[in-house]
Amino acid sequence: MKKYLLMLFLSLSILTLTGCGNDEKPEEDEQVEDVEEEDEIGDGEVDDE
Template identity: 75%
Template sequence: MKKYLLALFLVFSLFSLTACGNDERPEDDEGIEDVEEEDEIGDGEINDE
């Protein structure tokens, strides 16, 4: 009986994770923006120290 309850809980958890995503497509003027990192000087080169 515990196995059935555990399986039911896992199925419900996976369903809630996959079903509650944001599936709406962005509108035309709401495109995804590219984010670029810049260093402190602002020249666009990233210093990996």
């Protein structure tokens, strides 16, 4: 019986974690900016750290 309760709890917690998120599309007049990293040297390449 404990196995079933544990499986139920884990499945519900996984479903709630995957179901939450910001899936709304931005409104027409709302501007969405792309965030880009700037390189430190100026050669156009971004160093991954």
